[in-house]
Amino acid sequence: MQYSRSIPINNVNIITRIFGVIGILVLILGIVILEPITIGLGSIFFAIGAIAEFLRVRRAKQIAELQQYGIPLQAKYQGVEINTSLTVNGKSPYRIVCQWLDTNTNQIHLFYSxxxxxxxxxxxxxxxxxxLVLPGKFxxxxxxxxFLPKVAK
Known part of the structure; x- marks a missing residue:
């Protein structure tokens, strides 16, 4: 089965990149004019953008590693839930929940899309x-x- 090797660029990724660019520009401006508040604001914006980009790249590398070394499991569909741990403009996204029973340990593992x-x-x-899971790292x-449809742009 063929999988996409990267996480597609979406509005959230674009916003985090804008934070990074604005942060660098404000940081440089603060250094040039020797203004501590500007340097602090630039550092904060840059940190937000850099952390978000790091997490996106790390996830893309995890997916590539899973495609190469991952063990495929057939997890039973449990339903769709709202992921309340993330909110953008007052709305939270949906995610698919599946479970798989490890018969060796008699433990149920939950997986989220x-x-x-x-x-x-x-x-x-x-x-x-x-x-796809890494051996011993569920x-x-x-x-x-x-197979799910993509949102039109």
Whole structure:
């Protein structure tokens, strides 16, 4: 099965990159005019953009590693939930929840898809999802949701 090797650029990624660029520009301006407040603001903006970009790149590398070394599991579809840990403009995205029973340890592992800014429920036509995991590291995983429609731009 073929997977996308990177996380697509979306509005959140563009905003974090803008934070980084603005941060660098304000930081340089603060250094040139020797203004401590400007240097501080530039540092804060740059840090926000740099951390967000680091997390995006790290996730893309994890997905590439999973595609190369991951073990495919068939996880049972449990439903769609709203991911309340993330809120943008007062709205939270949806994510798909699946579970898999490790018969060796008798433990249930929960897997969550990437975030979707629309309700994917009507487009889910399967009972099981393929989830790639690293051996012994079930927290590092990738759920194949490539069949879902993309949001039009």
């Amino acid at each position: 990437e975030n979707y800014w629309y309700d994917p429920t009507p487009y889910i036509d399967r009972e099981y999802f393929e989830v 927290k590092v995983n990738f759920m194949d949701t490539g």
